[in-house]
Amino acid sequence: MERLCRVHPLFKKRLSRLKVCTGIELDPKAFSSQALFSQPDCFVAITSSRLGHDAQLHRQVCRFLSHRMMDLRHRSAHLLVAANSAIEPLAMRAAELFRIPITRLFVDEKCPSLADYDCSIYTNKRLSRDQLLLGIADRVDAVYVRPKGKIAAALEQRIKTERSASTRVAVINQPKNAAAELIDSGAIGWFLTGSRNDFDDMVARRAELDSIDYSSPSWIHDANRWLIHCTRGCTGAWPGQTVKQYQDEMLLGDAGVTQRTAFDVLVRIVQKRRLIANAVTSAKAYPVVCFSQRSLAECLRKRIYRSHVGRWDGEPYGIAIDLEAARRIGIRPVLYGDHATRPTIDRADQYRFQARGKTFDWTAEREWRADRSVDLMQFSADQVRVFVATESEAARLRSISKWEVGSVESC
Known part of the structure; x- marks a missing residue:
């Protein structure tokens, strides 16, 4: 692991960002797989609140996902998603369709059959999977965020501590949407040109x-x-x-x-x-x-x-x-x-x-x-x-x- 730190400075940078965003420092040994930090590419996290059964909301979220997949493919970037999160099934399928490498983060879970890129994180610290995901990622795209939820709180935490243009939130036509509040806090508004209201x-x-x-x-x-x-x-x-x-x-x-x-x-x-x-x-x-x-x-x-x-x-x-x-x-x-x-x-x-x-x-x-x-x-x-x-x-x-x-x- 120390060898990887010398070869890839992003290893230390991601752990440092996690500490700044959460206030908690994790031992590198907490990560069961070296895949996450042995990749020099940019890691883009995809996150979302629960999507429910609303097909209209699904369609809007998927339009943002599809556009992002095309961009990631052009940039040769790597997708990051929290295992068992609301967006994981759609993100996994989108990555498969557009041939984008994707890493799933498993937090405090026993995962005997991890894929090559997957990573398990074992920690007794009080960190949620959303905090870990948003702390580690180089860039974050939130495709739908409900107000006053765990995702919104984790994004606010990252925005206030990271203080960069690395966090985007999709502006979706839904009445219960925290995009405006997050943009006021410093997130970048993510729009699709030509979209219908x-x-x-x-x-x-x-x-x-x-x-x-x-x-x-x-x-x-x-x-x-x-x-x-x-x-x-x-x-x-x-x-x-x-x-x-x-x-x-x-x-x-x-x-x-x-x-x-x-x-x-x-x-x-x-x-x-x-x-x-x-x-x-x-x-x-x-x-x-x-x-x-x-x-x-x-x-x-x-x-x-x-x-x-x-x-x-x-x-x-x-x-x-x-x-x-x-x-x-x-x-x-x-x-x-x-x-x-x-x-x-x-x-x-x-x-x-x-x-x-x-x-x-x-x-x-x-x-x-x-x-x-x-x-x-x-x-x-x-x-x-x-x-x-x-x-x-x-x-x-x-x-x-x-x-x-x-x-x-x-x-």
Whole structure:
């Protein structure tokens, strides 16, 4: 190890930076692998707060990651990431796609099968993996930072002690984002030229949808003929899409491909001509497709924002199926009851059970369910209607739909 110190001055420099940033000096013997400090290249750390399941946030983060990978490849730099951190899976896949060498830091973990570049750090000091990562790295890129979190605190610590232009934070269009505060502290703002302001677009779109008048007389008021299935924006991977396929789409796809709004979900349904069953029943054990026997106008007029799931319970996008045709293929009304009711229901009908609810009366939904995916090709052209919010969206869908497409704004 002493020989490496003489050959590579960066060895001492990185340990010195770690001491300055954290106030703690580590013995070189704490590092199980010499790979981290035997490389003379620049080490760039990638860090992020938890990303959750928001596909819009994933797309923005991946755009920054992809641009950074291209830059690292041009500079022949080396990527550094904390093992088991929020960004590790995406960073690993991005490094693989763009052929960037990457080192994972394992802090106080037994890792019998480390890769060539990986490094384990064993220390009884009170250092988090974020502090170690940001202290050791030559440069730091934070692709998303939540306010008042551990990542934000570790970045503040580095910015105040390092006092250089080596820490960047991505400016992402998310309401909960600490980028502005970190830039005020001394971080460099990281922008992508030509990027769309997705958050402002979302707010404008919400106002546009809220201005639609659902009072015009039309089929949307008929509660006796149609079952309504409203689509919602997709969080995470599409049904049936693997994690790696999702990561590749986010890292390599353009904005038009990677969007997952309620309209995008409907386009996918029309293209595949299939409603995919998901396990979203009250017991979360039965894959179902849900419908409402309420009129479309009522579904939209009485929709409520469900804060516990972060979405509206109805959107002006979806599929309407003729009620009698739906009944013939096995779609059945929900059986409402309480916890004492459920054990009395036949096993084959358990997917139909729904608790009446205490804070909200779920019987008002007049819900029906299919216990499997619904193949829309088994319906005739007049037994299915596709609905969207605006006439411009309807025009886009008509070129790929075998069924009538209408907009609620023109009803």
